[in-house]
Amino acid sequence: MNELAKMGDPNLLEMVLEEGRIASGEIDTSIQMSESMSSRDTILLIREKSMFQKHEQSKDSIFFRDGIRQIDFVLSYVDDVRKDSELKAERRKEFERNLRKSGLELEIEDKRDSEDGRTYFVKIHAPWEVLVTYAEVLGIKMPVKESDIPRNEHNALSYMLGAVKLPTRVKYPRPEYFTAQFSRHRQELFLIEDTSTFFPSSTRNRIVYYILSRCPFGMEDGKKRFGIERLLSSNTYLAAYPLHDGQYWKASEPPNPVNERYILHRNWAQFSVFYKEQPLELIRHYFGEKIGIYFAFLGFYTEMLFIAAVVGLSCFIYGLLSMHGSQSSIEICDPEIGGKLIMCPLCDVVCDFWRLNSTCLASKFSHLFDNESTVFFAIFMGVWVTLVLEFWKQRQATLEYQWDLVDFEEEQQQLQLRPEFEAMCKQRKMNTVTREMEPHMPLWSRIPWYVLSGATVTLWMTLVVACMVAVIVYRLSVFGIFASFIQSEATLEPVRRFLTPQLTTALTGSCLNFVVILILNFFYEKISAWITKMEIPRTYQEYESSLTLKMFLFQFVNYYSSCFYVAFFKGKFVGYPGEYIYLFNTWRSEECDPAGCLIELTTQLTIIMTGRQIFGNIKEAIFPLVLNWWRRRRTRTNSEKLYSRWEQDHDLESFGHLGLFYEYLETVIQFGFVTLFVASFPLAPLLALMNNIIAIRVDAWKLTTQYRRPVAAKAHSIGVWEDILQAIAVLSVATNAFIVAFTSDIIPRLVYYYAYANGTYALEGYVNNSLSVFLIADFPNDTIPVGKRDFDTCRYRDYRNPPDHPNKYLHNIQFWHVLAAKMTFIIVMEHIVFLVKFLLAWMIPDVPKDVVDRIKREKLMTVKILHEFELNKLREDLGVHPEFPKQSETESNKTEQAKRIV
Template identity: 85%
Template sequence: MWNFLGAVKSKIMVLNSVSGEKVNKHIDYSFQMSESLSSRETSFLINEETMFQKNQQSKDSIFFRDGIRQIDFVLSYVDDIKKDAELKAERRKEFEKNLRKTGLELEIEDKRDSEDGRTYFVKIHAPWEVLVTYAEVLGIKMPIKESDIPRPKHTPISYVLGPVRLPLSVKYPRPEYFTAQFSRHRQELFLIEDQATFFPSSSRNRIVYYILSRCPFGIEDGKKRFGIERLLNSNTYSSAYPLHDGQYWKPSEPPNPTNERYTLHQNWARFSYFYKEQPLDLIKNYYGEKIGIYFVFLGFYTEMLFFAAVVGLACFIYGLLSMEHNTSSTEICDPEIGGQMIMCPLCDQVCDYWRLNSTCLASKFSHLFDNESTVFFAIFMGIWVTLFLEFWKQRQARLEYEWDLVDFEEEQQQLQLRPEFEAMCKHRKLNAVTKEMEPYMPLYTRIPWYCLSGATVTLWMSLVVTSMVAVIVYRLSVFATFASFMESDASLKQVKSFLTPQITTSLTGSCLNFIVILILNFFYEKISAWITKMEIPRTYQEYESSLTLKMFLFQFVNFYSSCFYVAFFKGKFVGYPGKYTYLFNEWRSEECDPGGCLIELTTQLTIIMTGKQIFGNIKEAIYPLALNWWRRRKARTNSEKLYSRWEQDHDLESFGPLGLFYEYLETVTQFGFVTLFVASFPLAPLLALINNIVEIRVDAWKLTTQYRRTVASKAHSIGVWQDILYGMAVLSVATNAFIVAFTSDIIPRLVYYYAYSTNATQPMTGYVNNSLSVFLIADFPNHTAPSEKRDFITCRYRDYRYPPDDENKYFHNMQFWHVLAAKMTFIIVMEHVVFLVKFLLAWMIPDVPKDVVERIKREKLMTIKILHDFELNKLKENLGINSNEFAKHVMIEENKAQLAKSTI
């Protein structure tokens, strides 16, 4: 492959004839010198030529010095004075020589002309012959005819959404075409008006990166070394990146092509456009399909959140309007009812008795999220998540057609062997597909690394659980302090306060837990990347899949463990005043508020979810901005030098191969908050909606202004994240059913309403008294009784147990078993109903919309017809119009075409 284009001089003939002699002289000279000198010496001699005046070049130029050849990629490096400096120089020399052999054209900028006075820049241009050859190798689809299929028409309701629409020239920057995989032997078939602009810049940088990732740079330790990634890892080159089109704040000036970066910034990255739709086709054209599909997913998810947010807000408003008429909170706040109920101490010895009406405001606030609408919203979200995933499959199928990904095969660079894998491999094995010898690592050599990886992940998950237990211990240890401070005589004087000891410790504990989560997450990101490398994955795809599994498992435990604890464990194993359960035989288990633990779960969820979103957006905005400011500050040491386009981009932050991975991880983690615990917090979808509206613009702003342009790569789906979303959707049905049954107070209220109420006009009257059991103070063990003696004979506690004067005293009464049976029945019924609706919706909604199926068939048919007519015309020219042989070929080709139609 390396010699398929011949000598470099023969490649240059495709350039403009006006400046051809000048360019030939320049490239011939640099090629001859590269045979005998290092890249550093070559760059010095190139820059000494009198043919070029640096001050005549625009700082926004994206061309070579001749103003004709477009820069498709840039490599940079700095002189290394360490012991391996000569080795790195030799690697660069060999690498650049081999790049020239593939047909790429290089132009080197000396460090003396750079702003910092120490960085060399290697500019790379792919001429036409290279582009057409590798476009065929990569199977890039190019237009052969303008499509006759009209774009989908707007429905009548879509005209109401006129303000959110973008101009058609921005939304659809190019017409739709019928496309076919490019073939250099059929160039006449394709719509080539100008060779310089036929391949978009995203395709050009993708082709150049493909060559860079496979270009050899020498033989070391008896093995052939190749690939720009290995050179970057060894600091032979400091960076490799394609150029942005120009400045993001102003359009390009001729001869530069249209500045798509400016268009994206004006119509996508500005926060004042938060209500506008995204220019998805333009994003795809500029950054590639892989980044494009992320923003399609994020935008679609945000649109679907709008409906969940509206319903959740309606449920919250219902709770707000019915708060004053809630019988339970009315009884708790009533001085004659709640004010007369003396509650048992919440901790041993130092805690005093307290009156129930001291939790008046907390009980009213709890009703906002724990009311009849909670059940409805839990069922609604189970259906919503199904609709979201099913409609996303349709959106994805439509996207595959619109972006020419129907016959997509996995990106070659994702399946490429990682340099680290090759370096560690001592064995080689025959590939059954390619029939070539490839590096191979036996399973037994990798088992120790897998064991280390598994042990590390388990250790960190255990650390998360340990930190959660530590927070629980913190809450238990400080609870007594808050209780003794807030529940002294004031509680017995019927003071109503929102800041009960439970709420106070819950707030401080949630804030502390959030800080611990951020700290653990910061360190685990570094650890997980390290242990994934230690596993020595074979390909980049395997590396990303392994890292995804580790990061998601950890994030799941880290962010959700405290919520699971409050929802399903807190207050469930407390015991009763005469026989409490203890943590580590020292701290009494936490109790829930008399109104239930749902308000504490809401508090925990709100702090973690809101804190994570605010912290994430601030970090995403400030982190690259601060780094770029500092990098430019250090680089601009020679202000009289030309601050060129490649230097400006060099000083930007690199998005990195895992940049998109962390964006998906953040979105999927938020999806968990919205679905897994949404029964306790109907406003979660609204918070997620607001965050995502900001997130889209923050991501757009940082990509267009603060990051280098990424190498365009293809993807036809969101990959393994889709399977994770499906798993969380199924789990969310179970978690919300259990939250309604065991964390919410709705089931005990319904049981009382239908089975135990004795008031026909106001059925819920007396519920609070019914839900509290009686304990004889004399039965307190000495080590748990309050130190200060009171005149009370009994106190109350939250449970369903027989009173002390019954023969079964302190055993669970029949109402407890009725409530438990009702809770289990509700869980079974809700899960079966939601799952039945889910399966029906999944069966009714096709994965690929009918109109997309028809459009795919139409395009395949037209493509075959166009190719058929092209081949016949070509054959006609070769064989002659009246020849019998031509007629035979026509019949054969027509039969083939008919057969192809029948298969479609």
């Protein structure tokens, strides 16, 4: 400061004093170029001094050069040599000037000090006055008194699960407090021991981002432009991010605060602690409530999956133990029964007649998933999914109380307008709730984008259906090839035993369908995000809800359409020999295996679900790791430089606004696999459980090691995803009922057992009874296989009259009995499950009673604390000290008057 004064440059001195401290980084290049040579020399001298101080700092320092002011946010940019470089520089200059006017303190790191020699870093610090002002604006709740309500952690269950419990200092890093919305005029009310640590780092970066997202940077086309997101999208700035506390592999050193990143990595992000509970309080404190509630939901869902996995595994073991005792498999595999049943060709011309015992192994595998336990497991999962959602409501209500989110919804609607919405709005309208004028966009201006959005979603879902039809055409086209190859005499016997034409076609078709799913997902994600932005949603919540609806509708059709086809359409519209139904008058419809279509549905579900989980985990783990390695390798050209904390985080991958959205979407799609088709695959919950155990640690590892620290955000629930889960839960009851009735072979077996077993109440003869007879002479000449035959009839799976019946080949009475039994089963099962669901939903309260009591207690204590504070403050203003027992008559009257006022 003295050097500047001696140089006789009052303009430069005045400008420095006006804009803040004299950190050399705050004086940008444009100012240097406009001043005299003597001024530039002085600034360079100061900068060299600051550079020397920088080298004395630790590379893990999260403070300004003075070692006192903590870095709350970092912006980065490079010199752009293109034609709009001057415009970008002017925008940055104006933006940073307005940031200083808003009270933020900035410190700029020159590109010469960075590792790559080309990146500037703007470090931002929010002083106390800015924090208290915006804490009041955002309605942030802060502690006023330590809570006297016990946590109720000590019970019999907690001692039984001691191995999975975290240390108390990790699980509860801070005591519980009674809280109240912060007010800068009531600072004495709050427990402020140290102003530098009173607001946690997550709250600090949330406040700074709120300012950044609303800070103007200029005018264009008569409209005010503002917000860091616009500057990022135009590459005016490269990145904007808060800093991690320190290195994830070592604890922090003084004067840095406690390294919560290291604690999280050690107790949460390592796979060696996969059996431990999650430190949700620490996650919430470090990353914010929005990320915290996602991991709370994922952990809770995984815990509930354990119950479903145990029951599903038990059903699978039952099927495994009873596989060799299955009467259907015994008859199919018996050379004297299945070996003498000649089956009709599986395709026209090229396919030959075949013997039923060639599907022996496939029938045994089918029994693993198509047995008596299937009905029980379908009903159990209908009840299980209800328990998951009802108990999650309770868990969510508990988190809302513990994380001070009970009244958050009103805050969200009032405060979190998207900057893009505010920038695009030319009109203003009074909010009927707040009675304040706010940006407004009429419906008529959005209608064209809504129409385009609906048309695009419909087009892409139609494209998915078209791709599914293409896969079906592939299956029909290659079925004859597989059938002729597998059934030929030259085929190896092991191949013929393990691979039937149906199973081979299902395997290859499922793999092809999975590849198509991945390709369509890649393109649709880009398109849906662009269309949602064009709709100009009002709030971030509306933006995510709109994008969620688009993405879920598409992925629902994309992932589940093939499973719906196999479950409810394949083998249901086949016709019979001589009168087969053809797709596009070219390809004959697919038939199910004689043991039913359930094994093919299981194959389809297993390939898509397992492939998706493996691909997703590899992508999530490998992709950011490779990108970060390449970025560090490319940028670290000057190893003698400091490679500071902000540079290290800059080289990490960005989590992005939609990072959590895709995590939710992945979990919900998995939830659909676990519930919608679980009757065909009781091991689905087990696969989902193993995947989630890995996914929790992979996600934790990504957030703590491979991604920049996300900006903290609040959320009181999982949002629209809860409604989607409810819809899937209701739909799953119907789909599983239909799978048991129409895809499984249980109902036909029960009908035969009770009505057609000649009074023996046994399944002997069921296979022969389920196969109808067709006279080979009735085959059209253009479909019958070429070759010599020593038999006159063949068999096919259906309930139709024999050739010698007056109404030959029409459905017989047993078909209608089976159909009536199937419809009766669907109605009974759905009513039973829905009745149990509604009873459970009625019996289980959304908010636990102890949480209701705690909320009431906290509200009471908060009101009491505020009342006492205001009363004491009023007494002080009136000159009445609460410690004086004796008062004059005038003072006594004033006190009584003060009490009445309060």
